[in-house]
Amino acid sequence: MSLPHVASPEDRTSALAAVHDDVARSAVTPSTSGAGAGPRAWLDDWDAAHGMSVVEKPLEQLDGWAFDDDGAALRHRSGGFFSIVGLDVHLSDAPVAHWQQPIIDQPEVGILGFLVTRVDGVLRVLMQAKNEPGNPRGSQLSPTVQATRSNYLGLHGGRPVPYLEHFRRRTDESALADVRQSEHGSWFIAKRNRNMIVEVADDLEVIDGFAWFTLADVYRALREPVMVNMDARTVLACMPFAGVGPGDPPGAEHDAVGSSLARSFSGRHGSVHSTPDLLAAVTDARVSLDLSRRQVSLSGLTGWERRDGRITHRTGAYFDVLGVEVSCSGREVGAWDQPMIAGSAGAVAAFLAADVDGVLHVLLRLRSEAGFVDVVELGPTVQCAPANYAHLPDGARPRFLDEVLDAADGPDSDDVLFDSSLAEEGGRFHSTTIRYLVVHTHAFEEPPGYRWLTLAQLGDLVHHSHYVSVQARTLLLAAQSVLTLGRAAHRVAS
Amino acid sequence: MSLPHVASPEDRTSALAAVHDDVARSAVTPSTSGAGAGPRAWLDDWDAAHGMSVVEKPLEQLDGWAFDDDGAALRHRSGGFFSIVGLDVHLSDAPVAHWQQPIIDQPEVGILGFLVTRVDGVLRVLMQAKNEPGNPRGSQLSPTVQATRSNYLGLHGGRPVPYLEHFRRRTDESALADVRQSEHGSWFIAKRNRNMIVEVADDLEVIDGFAWFTLADVYRALREPVMVNMDARTVLACMPFAGVGPGDPPGAEHDAVGSSLARSFSGRHGSVHSTPDLLAAVTDARVSLDLSRRQVSLSGLTGWERRDGRITHRTGAYFDVLGVEVSCSGREVGAWDQPMIAGSAGAVAAFLAADVDGVLHVLLRLRSEAGFVDVVELGPTVQCAPANYAHLPDGARPRFLDEVLDAADGPDSDDVLFDSSLAEEGGRFHSTTIRYLVVHTHAFEEPPGYRWLTLAQLGDLVHHSHYVSVQARTLLLAAQSVLTLGRAAHRVAS
Numbered sequence: 002m003s004l005p006h007v008a009s010p011e012d013r014t015s016a017l018a019a020v021h022d023d024v025a026r027s028a029v030t031p032s033t034s035g036a037g038a039g040p041r042a043w044l045d046d047w048d049a050a051h052g053m054s055v056v057e058k059p060l061e062q063l064d065g066w067a068f069d070d071d072g073a074a075l076r077h078r079s080g081g082f083f084s085i086v087g088l089d090v091h092l093s094d095a096p097v098a099h100w101q102q103p104i105i106d107q108p109e110v111g112i113l114g115f116l117v118t119r120v121d122g123v124l125r126v127l128m129q130a131k132n133e134p135g136n137p138r139g140s141q142l143s144p145t146v147q148a149t150r151s152n153y154l155g156l157h158g159g160r161p162v163p164y165l166e167h168f169r170r171r172t173d174e175s176a177l178a179d180v181r182q183s184e185h186g187s188w189f190i191a192k193r194n195r196n197m198i199v200e201v202a203d204d205l206e207v208i209d210g211f212a213w214f215t216l217a218d219v220y221r222a223l224r225e226p227v228m229v230n231m232d233a234r235t236v237l238a239c240m241p242f243a244g245v246g247p248g249d250p251p252g253a254e255h256d257a258v259g260s261s262l263a264r265s266f267s268g269r270h271g272s273v274h275s276t277p278d279l280l281a282a283v284t285d286a287r288v289s290l291d292l293s294r295r296q297v298s299l300s301g302l303t304g305w306e307r308r309d310g311r312i313t314h315r316t317g318a319y320f321d322v323l324g325v326e327v328s329c330s331g332r333e334v335g336a337w338d339q340p341m342i343a344g345s346a347g348a349v350a351a352f353l354a355a356d357v358d359g360v361l362h363v364l365l366r367l368r369s370e371a372g373f374v375d376v377v378e379l380g381p382t383v384q385c386a387p388a389n390y391a392h393l394p395d396g397a398r399p400r401f402l403d404e405v406l407d408a409a410d411g412p413d414s415d416d417v418l419f420d421s422s423l424a425e426e427g428g429r430f431h432s433t434t435i436r437y438l439v440v441h442t443h444a445f446e447e448p449p450g451y452r453w454l455t456l457a458q459l460g461d462l463v464h465h466s467h468y469v470s471v472q473a474r475t476l477l478l479a480a481q482s483v484l485t486l487g488r489a490a491h492r493v494a495s
Numbered sequence: 496m497s498l499p500h501v502a503s504p505e506d507r508t509s510a511l512a513a514v515h516d517d518v519a520r521s522a523v524t525p526s527t528s529g530a531g532a533g534p535r536a537w538l539d540d541w542d543a544a545h546g547m548s549v550v551e552k553p554l555e556q557l558d559g560w561a562f563d564d565d566g567a568a569l570r571h572r573s574g575g576f577f578s579i580v581g582l583d584v585h586l587s588d589a590p591v592a593h594w595q596q597p598i599i600d601q602p603e604v605g606i607l608g609f610l611v612t613r614v615d616g617v618l619r620v621l622m623q624a625k626n627e628p629g630n631p632r633g634s635q636l637s638p639t640v641q642a643t644r645s646n647y648l649g650l651h652g653g654r655p656v657p658y659l660e661h662f663r664r665r666t667d668e669s670a671l672a673d674v675r676q677s678e679h680g681s682w683f684i685a686k687r688n689r690n691m692i693v694e695v696a697d698d699l700e701v702i703d704g705f706a707w708f709t710l711a712d713v714y715r716a717l718r719e720p721v722m723v724n725m726d727a728r729t730v731l732a733c734m735p736f737a738g739v740g741p742g743d744p745p746g747a748e749h750d751a752v753g754s755s756l757a758r759s760f761s762g763r764h765g766s767v768h769s770t771p772d773l774l775a776a777v778t779d780a781r782v783s784l785d786l787s788r789r790q791v792s793l794s795g796l797t798g799w800e801r802r803d804g805r806i807t808h809r810t811g812a813y814f815d816v817l818g819v820e821v822s823c824s825g826r827e828v829g830a831w832d833q834p835m836i837a838g839s840a841g842a843v844a845a846f847l848a849a850d851v852d853g854v855l856h857v858l859l860r861l862r863s864e865a866g867f868v869d870v871v872e873l874g875p876t877v878q879c880a881p882a883n884y885a886h887l888p889d890g891a892r893p894r895f896l897d898e899v900l901d902a903a904d905g906p907d908s909d910d911v912l913f914d915s916s917l918a919e920e921g922g923r924f925h926s927t928t929i930r931y932l933v934v935h936t937h938a939f940e941e942p943p944g945y946r947w948l949t950l951a952q953l954g955d956l957v958h959h960s961h962y963v964s965v966q967a968r969t970l971l972l973a974a975q976s977v978l979t980l981g982r983a984a985h986r987v988a989s
Contacts, residue, residue, distance in 0.1 A: 017769040110782065179775035181782070195782060241771055275511040277735055280958045281673035288604065288675070288689060464774045465959060 020124075020177060021243040027124040027216040028245050028485045040128075040142055040222045043212060047130035048139040051210075053329035055134045059310025060324040063338040072300030074106075075322075075340055081151040083107035083429075085312075085322055085340055087299040088190065090371040093291040096390075096397035101302040103312050103322050104372060105189045105342065105429060109150035110181060113232045114168040114197035116145045116205065117177065118213070125213040126237070127164070127205070131230065133427030134327045135341055137434060141230035141424065142222055145211065163208060167199050175200045178239040181466045182474070183378060185425065186370025188320070188342050190294075193374060193466070196236045216240075220482035227424040227434060231471070234423070238474035239463050243268060245485055257356065258418070258441060262484050265361040268457035273362055276461070279452060283468065286367040286450070287376040294371055318389045320344045323431060344425065344433035345386035350472040351405040351438035352480070353382040354418060355445040355453070362453040363480070364401075364445070365473065379462070380470040382451070400448065408440040416441040418488045419479040435472065437479055441488075456480050514618075514671060515737040521618040521710040522739050522979045534622075534636055534716045537706060541624035542633040545704075547823035549628045553804025554818040557832040566794030568600075569816075569834055575645040577601035577923075579806075579816055579834055581793040582684065584865040587785040590884075590891035595796040597806050597816050598866060599683045599836065599923060603644035604675060607726045608662040608691035610639045611671065612699065612707070619707040620731070621658070621699070625724065627921030628821045629835055631928060635724035635918065636716055639705065657702055661693050669694045672733040675960045676968070677872060679919065680864025682814070682836050684788075687868060687960070690730045710734075714976035721918040721928060725965070728917070732968035733957050737762060739979055751850065752912070752935060756978050759855035762951035767856055770955070773946060777962065780861040780944070781870040788865055812883045814838045817925060838919065838927035839880035844966040845899040845932035846974070847876040848912060849939040849947070856947040857974070858895075858939070859967065873956070874964040876945070894942065902934040910935040912982045913973040929966065931973055935982075950974050 032039075060075060061068070068075050075085040088104045116127040131143035148162045153169075167175075177198040184192045207213065219237060222228045244266035264270045274282075300307075304315055312322040321343045328336040352363040368380035385399045387406075408416045419439035424430075447453055459477050462468040469477070526533075554569060555562070562569050569579040582598045610621040625637035642656045647663075671692040678686045701707065713731060716722045738760035758764045768776075794801075798809055806816040815837045822830040846857040862874035879893045881900075902910045913933035918924075941947055953971050956962040963971070 017771070176772070176775040176779070178771060179778040181778060195778065277511070277672060277958050278670070281670040284673040284675060284689065284960075285670070464771050466778075 017241065020119075020241050023119045023122050023124040024216065024240060024242055025245045026122050028220065028242075028481065029217055030123050030215050031217045031221070032125075032213070032215050040214065040218060040228065041225065044130050044140045044142070044228070047210060048132065051132065051140075051330055053132045053134070053139075053327065056326045057310075058324045058326040058338060060307070060312065060322065060340055061310060063324045063340065064326075065338060066324075066340060068299070071298065073298040075299065079151075082149070082339070085299060086190075087297040087302045088371060089295050089297045091291065091293045092369055092371065095369070096393055101297065101304065102319070102371070103299055103302065103305060105192070106296075107149070107189060107192055111149040111194045112146055112153070112165070112168050112197060113144050113194050113236050114146040114199060115233075115236050116164055116167055116199055116201050118201055118203040118205065120203045123215060125215055126219070127207070127211055128214050128233070130210050130212075132329065133230075134325050134339070135424070135427035135429065135431045135433065136230075137227045137424055137432045141228055141427070142214070142219065142233050143230045144232050144236050147232050163211070167201060168197050177241055178236070178464065180239055180464055182235060182239075182463075182469075182471065183374055183467055184235075184471045186373040186378070186470070188344075188372070188429070190296075190372045191374045192372065194232075194235075196239050198236060198240060216481075217485060220486055223423070223479060223482050224419075224421050224486070226422045230424065231426045231475070234475045234478050235471055238469075238478045242266065242460055242481060243457070258361065258488065259484075261356040261359055261361040262456070262480070264359060265456040266460070266481075266484060268455075268461075270360045270455070271358070272360070272455045272458055273357055273447075273453040276458060279454065279458065282367065282452060283377060283379070286369075290369050290376055292369055292371070292373075292376050316392050318345065318392060325431065341429060341431040342433070343431040345388050347388055348386040348433075348435045349383060349402070349405065349438065350381040350435050350476065351383045351401075351409075351440055352473075352476045353401060353405065353442045353445065354439055354480075355442050357453065360455055362455055363439070363459070363476070364447070365452050365454055365459070367450045367452065368470065370470075373467070375467050378470040379452070379454075379459075379468055379473055381472050381476055384470075384472055404442065405438055405440050408442070409436075409438050415488070418483045419476075421479070423475065437472075437475055439476060439479055439483060511735065514613075514735050517613045517616050517618040518710065518734060518736055519739045520616050522714065522736075522975065523711055524617050524709050525711045525715070526619075526707070526709050534708065534712060534722065535719070538624050538634045538636070538722070541704060542626065545626065545634075545824055547626045547628070547633075547821065550820045551804075552818045552820040552832060554801070554806065554816065554834055555804060557818045557834065558820075559832060560818075560834060562793070565792065567792040569793065573645075576643070576833075579793060580684070581791040581796045582865060583789050583791045585785065585787045586863055586865065589863070590887055595791065595798065596813070596865070597793055597796065597799060599686070600790075601643070601683060601686055605643040605688045606640055606647070606659070606662050606691060607638050607688050607730050608640040608693060609727075609730050610658060610661055610693055610695050610699065612695055612697040614697045617709060619709055620713070621701070621705055622708050622727070624704050624706075626823065627724075628819050628833065629918070629921035629923065629925045629927065630724075631721050631918055631926045635722055635921070636708070636713065636727050637724045638726050638730050641726050657705070661695060662691050671735055672730070672958065674733055674958055676729060676733075676957075676963075676965065677868055677961055678729075678965045680867040680872070680964070682838075682866070682923070684790075684866045685868045686866065688726075688729075690733050692730060692734060710975075711979060714980055717917070717973060717976050718913075718915050718980070720916045724918065725920045725969070728969040728972050729965055732963075732972045736760065736954055736975060737951070752855065752982065753978075755850040755853055755855040756950070756974070758853055759950040760954070760975075760978060762949070762955075764854045764949070765852070766854070766949045766952055767851055767941075767947040768952075770952060773948065773952065776861065776946060777871060777873070780863075784863050784870055786863055786865070786867075786870050810886050812839065812886060813880075819925065835923060835925040836927070837925040839882050841882055842880040842927075842929045843877060843896070843899065843932065844875040844929045844970065845877045845895075845903075845934055846967075846970045847895060847899065847936045847939065848933055848974075849936050851947065854949055856949055857933070857953070857970070858941070859946050859948055859953070861944045861946065862964065864964075867961070869961050872964040873946070873948075873953075873962055873967055875966050875970055878964075878966055898936065899932055899934050902936070903930075903932050909982070912977045913970075915973070917969060931966075931969055933970060933973055933977060
């Protein structure tokens with residue numbers, strides 16, 4: 002029949018298939034234009050012309066910020082941006098069942114968005130060279146738009162956010178992804194950002210500080226330390242991705258792991274758990290776990306103290322809240338002060354990966370973090386800063402941590418599929434990096450609270466909110482890079 | 496490789512396929528045992544031995560219930576069960592953008608669960624004959640377990656809930672579904688119940704008031720007025736269901752609509768929208784719609800008054816809050832009082848269904864209700880009590896309502912695929928029925944805020960929370976019945 006307003010299923014289905022094809026070609030096609038000499042040179046050029054100076058400053062002296070009179074919270078005088086508050090947490094089934102901590106309260110839903118275009122069958126993403134105060138070394142590849150609501154409503158008096166209009170007035174047809182995702186549940190209360198991928202025509206004007214890249218460029222950059230920022234990683238993990246084609250992936254080693262990985266992304270092969278099984282396990286964990294949290298005063302948090310202009314744990318573990326004074330010439334405004342969280346050094350987030358009858362599976366942990374919107378998400382097999390466990394009983398040492406570290410630092414590097422140190426969000430976290438690892442294992446098991454998933458299953462779940470944690474989303478993108486570049490970061494020339 | 500703790504993907508995939516097969520056979524196999532003379536006779540027998548008397552009683556006189564001193568809320572003296580509170584709602588994009596109303600506040604997550612067993616390749620569900628004070632006529636087919644947290648913690652001093660232990664200590668492997676779903680967003684604040692389907696061995700002892708039925712029995716009962724209760728409908732809608740087989744469905748008419756419907760459930764055919772497209776539309780609606788609600792005092796709600804022992808709208812529209820005195824001999828306790836909501840007469844919930852290139856699609860509306868947990872869910876094409884629009888401007892009349900009613904009550908009954916009046920939850924709603932319709936349309940469109948979905952897409956979404964409204968879940972089950980029984984309620988002998 003004739004359909005005046007609706008495309009036929011075949012047209013629509015082939016539209017999605019065409020996106021998959023253009024994404025696949027993007028994954029195996031390095032740029033020959035746009036960034037010219039490649040992302041590293043492009044970022045360096047940008048930083049040479051746009052300096053940023055970041056100096057630590059005591060929290061009490063931050064311009065525009067103040068503790069409440071009773072010390073209950075640290076807030077911006079405008080009421081915008083975010084606050085640092087205290088949180089009291091009870092969580093059954095954790096190494097420590099009750100604790101208090103400082104945490105970021107930022108209730109607004111911001112926008113993290115990529116503009117993409119498809120030319121000659123290759124999808125390209127519009128990257129921004131963006132420096133942020135927490136970045137360990139200068140600018141990183143960042144989404145086209147990365148804006149809190151305070152940002153884009155101009156609460157801080159900054160300049161308009163470039164390209165924002167494409168995300169605030171999108172048409173349904175143009176979105177390849179639009180999903181609210183959580184961020185670090187240990188450091189944010191119920192934070193969510195809208196992860197968006199919006200398609201535009203290829204005649205878009207590209208302004209200074211922005212450039213088109215292919216996914217192949219991104220994957221390569223992902224293997225260099227702190228070059229692809231966290232917001233870019235989480236959004237790109239939401240890209241519709243179904244592998245790179247029926248044959249062996251170009252660039253990947255033609256071995257059993259490569260073939261197994263390709264089958265894991267295709268979605269046409271069996272999985273250890275059906276998706277209804279997985280979703281039932283998530284519901285069960287959310288209902289069964291007893292997580293209660295309440296906001297308490299920042300002053301007098303058990304175990305924490307204000308010292309030398311910071312808020313620190315008495316053991317020195319976990320993280321610090323510190324202040325910085327920022328001045329720069331390439332951002333919305335030239336200078337500002339703000340508090341940040343500085344995470345522990347040596348943090349690790351890892352997937353164990355195993356071949357199950359020819360289909361690679363990764364091991365997700367049903368993980369609860371104090372700030373999660375809905376109690377539990379699927380996180381990496383291992384996620385921790387080992388130093389934080391030094392003062393806890395032996396039994397608290399995270400499961401699978403030693404297996405991951407032994408493989409990562411051991412002689413048999415064939416088992417290391419991905420290994421790269423990447424920075425967490427530079428607008429909130431100060432020089433906070435995580436070593437992301439995907440480690441192949443031969444002897445595996447599935448303890449309670451863990452589930453083996455194919456990468457196609459994980460790729461389906463990221464289109465929904467609050468299933469896949471921000472660290473697991475980075476690892477999903479990392480697994481895509483293994484599919485196209487082959488295993489192990491250190492085998493790729495940087 | 497050998498997998499000590501994990502079944503192989505093939506085994507697991509075939510496990511899900513086996514469930515689909517046993518569900519398909521259940522859908523086309525009427526019981527020859529269990530309920531004996533069929534569900535109607537079984538329910539009548541039960542009611543003959545277990546009377547329930549329900550008499551209206553002024554809200555002010557309900558035993559165990561009291562208004563706060565300032566009239567702000569009506570609560571149970573135990574603090575359990577639920578309360579009636581006031582709500583102030585601002586909702587952009589609604590016929591009325593601001594209003595106040597009474598609403599049920601029941602923050603607990605209850606359990607609605609079916610035990611199922613599979614014998615000789617046929618799945619059976621353990622139905623309970625359950626009378627509830629709001630039921631228009633005696634007992635209905637109800638889930639094995641239907642328990643609020645107050646219920647199963649024994650807050651009202653009742654007897655233990657039979658079979659509850661299978662749901663409170665389930666093993667992952669045994670759950671065919673486990674998902675928290677919303678209920679009526681206009682009458683509940685953020686209510687969620689856990690919808691569970693748990694498989695047990697076939698040697699389960701079946702106690703008085705319970706019996707095994709096939710899905711074919713359920714579909715047939717669904718076509719009789721108020722025989723399958725709401726909780727049974729919402730849980731059974733979450734059953735993994737992939738159609739009834741490759742050929743023409745037994746019992747269905749062998750026409751184009753039947754074949755189109757079979758393809759709609761199979762999931763192997765194209766859909767007008769890809770699932771990522773649909774999910775992006777939901778996110779966009781949730782972020783774009785401005786819904787704000789705050790609890791206010793029940794006394795002094797604009798437009799509402801306490802009169803004759805009820806709370807009513809001054810126009811007589813929408814719903815009443817009324818009290819009942821219940822006494823019975825077949826329930827957990829013998830007698831109690833409680834408030835209930837009595838919805839408007841003449842309510843309608845309907846899917847428009849259209850064939851798109853050989854695949855039946857149904858039209859969902861991105862619908863916001865004041866009490867939804869996350870602003871928007873996919874609801875029926877039409878959902879309203881037409882009388883509620885009598886005092887509103889003409890433009891407020893719900894879109895597609897006339898098209899549905901013209902088809903339902905017009906001469907061309909071939910377009911009516913399903914037509915049955917079913918009762919909403921009898922524990923909270925007093926004699927509140929909705930006429931559920933699935934109407935085939937030839938001339939269709941997709942206005943903003945509506946989306947055409949296949950039934951396979953809808954069936955995938957019900958495994959996640961908060962996408963498919965409680966009314967749309969009943970209509971999904973209704974569509975399953977059309978697949979196996981053919982079109983139109985009045986063609987089936989009852």
